[in-house]
Amino acid sequence: MPLERIHRISGTGLPIRGENIDTDRIIPARFLKSVSFDGLETHLFEDDCREADGREPNSHPASNPAFFGATVMLVNENFGCGSSREHAPQAIRRRGIRAIVGESFSEIFFGNSVALGMPCVSAAPETMQALMTAVENEPSTELVVDLDVMTVHSNWATYPITLPAPARDAFLSGTWDATGLLLADFEQVRAVADRLPYVSGW
Amino acid sequence: MASTLFQKVWDAHTVRRLPTGQTQLFIGLHLIHEVTSPQAFDMLRARGSRVAFPDRTIATVDHIVPTSDQRRPFIDVQAEAMLSSLERNCREHGIHLVDLNSGHQGIVHVIGPELGLTQPGMTIACGDSHTSTHGAFGAIAFGIGTSQVRDVLASQCLAMEPLKVRRIEVSGRLQGGVYAKDVILTIIRRLGVNGGVGYAYEYAGDTIDAMSMDERMTICNMSIEGGARAGYVNPDQKTFDYLQARRFAPHGDDFERAVQWWRSVASDAGAGYDDRVVLDAAAIRPTVTWGINPGESVSVDEPIPSNADADALAFMGLSRGQTLSGTPIDVAFIGSCTNGRLSDLREAARLVRGNRVAARVKALVVPGSQSVRAAAEREGLDRVFTEAGFEWRGAGCSMCLAMNNDRLDGTQVCASSSNRNFKGRQGSPTGRTLLMSPAMVAAAAIAGEVVDVRQFNGVEAGVAS
Numbered sequence: 001m002p003l004e005r006i007h008r009i010s011g012t013g014l015p016i017r018g019e020n021i022d023t024d025r026i027i028p029a030r031f032l033k034s035v036s037f038d039g040l041e042t043h044l045f046e047d048d049c050r051e052a053d054g055r056e057p058n059s060h061p062a063s064n065p066a067f068f069g070a071t072v073m074l075v076n077e078n079f080g081c082g083s084s085r086e087h088a089p090q091a092i093r094r095r096g097i098r099a100i101v102g103e104s105f106s107e108i109f110f111g112n113s114v115a116l117g118m119p120c121v122s123a124a125p126e127t128m129q130a131l132m133t134a135v136e137n138e139p140s141t142e143l144v145v146d147l148d149v150m151t152v153h154s155n156w157a158t159y160p161i162t163l164p165a166p167a168r169d170a171f172l173s174g175t176w177d178a179t180g181l182l183l184a185d186f187e188q189v190r191a192v193a194d195r196l197p198y199v200s201g202w
Numbered sequence: 203m204a205s206t207l208f209q210k211v212w213d214a215h216t217v218r219r220l221p222t223g224q225t226q227l228f229i230g231l232h233l234i235h236e237v238t239s240p241q242a243f244d245m246l247r248a249r250g251s252r253v254a255f256p257d258r259t260i261a262t263v264d265h266i267v268p269t270s271d272q273r274r275p276f277i278d279v280q281a282e283a284m285l286s287s288l289e290r291n292c293r294e295h296g297i298h299l300v301d302l303n304s305g306h307q308g309i310v311h312v313i314g315p316e317l318g319l320t321q322p323g324m325t326i327a328c329g330d331s332h333t334s335t336h337g338a339f340g341a342i343a344f345g346i347g348t349s350q351v352r353d354v355l356a357s358q359c360l361a362m363e364p365l366k367v368r369r370i371e372v373s374g375r376l377q378g379g380v381y382a383k384d385v386i387l388t389i390i391r392r393l394g395v396n397g398g399v400g401y402a403y404e405y406a407g408d409t410i411d412a413m414s415m416d417e418r419m420t421i422c423n424m425s426i427e428g429g430a431r432a433g434y435v436n437p438d439q440k441t442f443d444y445l446q447a448r449r450f451a452p453h454g455d456d457f458e459r460a461v462q463w464w465r466s467v468a469s470d471a472g473a474g475y476d477d478r479v480v481l482d483a484a485a486i487r488p489t490v491t492w493g494i495n496p497g498e499s500v501s502v503d504e505p506i507p508s509n510a511d512a513d514a515l516a517f518m519g520l521s522r523g524q525t526l527s528g529t530p531i532d533v534a535f536i537g538s539c540t541n542g543r544l545s546d547l548r549e550a551a552r553l554v555r556g557n558r559v560a561a562r563v564k565a566l567v568v569p570g571s572q573s574v575r576a577a578a579e580r581e582g583l584d585r586v587f588t589e590a591g592f593e594w595r596g597a598g599c600s601m602c603l604a605m606n607n608d609r610l611d612g613t614q615v616c617a618s619s620s621n622r623n624f625k626g627r628q629g630s631p632t633g634r635t636l637l638m639s640p641a642m643v644a645a646a647a648i649a650g651e652v653v654d655v656r657q658f659n660g661v662e663a664g665v666a667s
């Protein structure tokens with residue numbers, strides 16, 4: 001299956017402020033009771049939205065129509081920590097988000113997002129502050145995440161971003177779905193299995 | 203050259219370097235359950251692939267099983283659909299399913315070790331972040347997402363980047379009433395919930411050496427709560443003794459040969475580490491969380507810090523400067539892959555014996571597996587709990603994440619032996635979780651409020667053995 005090569009993602013932003021936002025908050029466990037990922041996007045941040053909107057309607061960005069149609073999510077530190085559920089990046093991706101820019105990400109969340117072709121790129125705290133403020137003040141602000149030159153660009157400014165080289169190469173070369181790569185040399189997989197005493201026999 | 207267990211296991215399982223720069227890593231044991239695997243099997247079918255090594259994947263059902271009435275079909279149709287789908291996938295691909303009729307079903311991280319599936323020197327993956335538990339045996343074990351479950355099914359491999367290794371040395375004697383749970387909560391508090399990102403944690407020191415396998419599992423289980431994807435303890439005689447005669451462990455001469463190999467994978471003296479942290483066991487006190495992540499904790503008799511996060515405190519209904527001891531609870535939950543093993547139930551029962559659960563508290567004990575439940579019943583622990591007013595349940599994840607009917611209502615406060623106090627984790631978006639050791643949960647259930655287990659009811663708390 002040839003995969004899309006991912007170089008640039010552009011569009012409006014969805015700012016989600018807060019540190020250590022865990023995957024239980026991104027998609028609460030009760031929405032995991034299904035054998036498919038279909039429809040998860042409708043429950044994205046559902047409990048957080050209800051809590052915030054209870055205080056003031058549309059006060060959570062994920063339920064605020066001003067941010068509908070966003071393709072770039074903006075987050076802070078250690079985003080996606082906790083449960084390994086891929087349902088979290090699936091819900092985000094299915095909501096139309098195609099890249100996430102943040103201070104840092106949990107490793108499992110980061111890896112799950114790679115497998116969906118959704119880059120999670122890191123930027124400095126000041127950059128996140130500037131981007132979030134810009135998008136909150138003007139939701140139509142156009143953001144461009146560029147993996148070729150490793151920058152994120154808003155209407156007014158360009159900031160550097162980082163992404164570990166293996167993930168970046170996978171996006172640029174369209175090899176972010178690892179299965180094909182892992183099956184490319186199956187003889188070698190068998191050789192390793194044969195070498196391991198607990199697999200081949202003591 | 204002297205190397206760490208992590209490095210040795212990683213090297214032994216390396217297939218090749220991928221064009222992306224990642225390592226293709228062979229996965230020796232793949233565990234699956236009903237929540238994160240059905241979509242992976244669909245992806246596999248969509249590619250027209252088969253399971254590459256069906257005998258290296260083992261399945262069980264834990265997250266959605268009701269722990270009260272387990273007759274099939276389940277009353278909950280979604281839960282029934284998930285289990286049926288797992289059964290179908292296992293049948294179609296020749297995967298062994300440890301099902302409800304097996305007598306061994308339970309939380310995936312409890313049954314892996316119990317059945318002797320988990321062994322030193324293995325790479326272990328499961329679509330569940332608490333896979334780090336299996337590191338207690340000297341395995342490199344980590345949680346993966348569903349697309350990666352597909353990868354392992356299709357190829358028995360993962361594309362990974364190596365982790366750095368941080369050695370965490372705990373030494374000294376734990377005070378009575380202080381348990382493995384308090385040690386790991388203290389480590390997470392000290393290093394932060396994302397302090398372990400990019401690392402595997404190697405737990406060492408005489409305190410860890412003195413711990414039982416159950417206690418080591420509690421420690422490794424919560425590595426992920428500190429951001430570390432994997433955590434491990436070097437295998438030793440205790441590890442080997444635990445594995446002897448377990449169903450899937452090697453037997454006879456094979457066992458002797460296995461022990462040789464298992465010894466060889468332990469970290470060498472003089473191995474280099476990317477970081478080292480030292481902790482004094484004697485200074486650790488019974489620990490309770492006050493906030494909405496597992497790093498937000500204090501000792502039971504220590505004031506909540508003056509810089510504690512205001513939003514988290516508002517959610518929890520607590521304030522700075524307050525101590526947690528005396529906080530009323532509504533629910534007490536003993537169970538989960540962190541603290542749902544026989545030794546946990548024994549210690550809780552010791553405190554419960556002859557007491558009554560406080561009038562307004564709902565208290566439940568959910569054994570981590572059917573084997574734990576049966577063993578506890580042979581010792582009469584079920585009667586100790588039920589006579590005190592606890593509910594005695596079937597095995598599963600239950601109120602750890604509330605995918606079955608066990609959940610908090612409204613803003614209930616739950617004293618819980620599980621591992622996550624995230625908002626909404628126990629089923630009510632506004633429900634509040636206080637993480638603590640199972641002994642502390644037992645004491646809280648009886649007192650109706652958080653109490654210091656060291657002073658509980660005149661019972662002298664046990665020393666972690």
Ligand code: SF4
Pocket residue numbers: 264265309310311330332538539540598599602603620621
């Ligand atoms: S007991 Fe809780 S943490 Fe452990 S596997 Fe089940 S849901 Fe996950």
